Amino acid sequence: MALPTDVPSDPSRSVSSRVFALLNAFTPDSPALRLVDLQAATGLPVSTVHRIAAELVELGALEKDRDGYYRIGLRMWELGSLCPQPRTLRDVSLPFMHDLYEATSENIHLAVLDGDDVLYVERVWGARSVDVASLVGGRYPLHATGVGKVLLSYSSQQFQESVLRAGLKRYTPHTIIMPGMLMRALSDVRKTGIARCIEELTLGTVSVAVPIFAPDRRVVAALSVVMHTRARSLAGVEPALRLAASSITRELAKGYDETYHERGFKRDGREVRRS
Known part of the structure; x- marks a missing residue:
């Protein structure tokens, strides 16, 4: 089925760029x-947006409810689950994330660097964990999160300088913006x-x-424990966190071969939520 091609307002934009512009309008804060x-969000003509959205609903990439709201469809989730790096990383990390949760009863996050943001690829939590806003698939600032500080600290100087030039947004009175x-x-x-981020x-x-x-000593992800400021001493959590991260690093090395960067690990991923 051909996707629409008539967008007279901007002929320089390809069909795929228009489709992705529409899909990228959906965020954790705006899922519908x-x-x-x-x-x-896209700046495309209404007729074009309507036509693309209708095509994507028919293909299963979007869903439309009776109130006229569009949401990401199951077909997109199926395709996203095939992404090798997060799927592999999550599969290797989940057992150790569960162990870390059992040891701390707190929110456990796994995140990677994606563009200029932190992207959360997995989370394990339970009824005893402090309520946090983080979502799997959510994007968060590098400078105001523990995982972000880790990923930023091991990035190139050029990348660090680009983050500084973009400006550091203040989220709380404790956010570092200088x-x-x-x-x-x-x-x-x-x-x-280790990074410590207190109420930032x-x-x-x-x-x-x-x-x-x-295995080549590049930092590929960050693992964190997020808890209430009054929950406990950090000294009681940090050794368990370091052990979990080193165990994940060790397991990643076991599955490494020369085609790692192209194929990733041959393992199946799965979604997990603690109850």
Whole structure:
């Protein structure tokens, strides 16, 4: 089935770019959008948005409810589950994330660097965990999260400077927004191998995070524990967190071969939520 090609307002945009512009309008904060919302987010003509959305509903990439709201369809979830790196990373990490949850009863997050953001690829939590806003598939700032500080600290100087040039948004009174202070914090993360983020993204929560390494010693992800600021001493959580991350690093090395970057690991992933 051919996708629509008539967008006279901007002939330079390809069909695929229009489709992705529409799909990218959906975010964790806006999982359901009306036609007018999609038009505003994409800047495409209403007729074109309506035609693309109808095609995607028919293909299963979008769903439309009786109230006229569109949502991401199951077909997109099926395709997303085939992405090798997060699927592999999650599969290797989940057993150790469960162990870490059992040891702490707190939120356990697994995140990777994607563009200029932190992308959460897995989370394990339960009834005893502090309520947090993080979602699997959600994007969050690098400078105001524990996992973000880890990923940023092990990134190139050029990338770090680009993040600083983009500006550091304040989320709470405790968010580090001064470039010099952030760079000193990143230096400390490199020296100690752990990031501590106290009420920088959300008041009342503290995050501690550590890196996960590939066999070539690149940092490929970060693992964190997020808990209430009054929950417990960080000293009681950090050893368990470091052990979990080192165990994941070790397991990743077992599945490594020369085609890792092209194929990833040959393992199946799965979604897990603690009750």
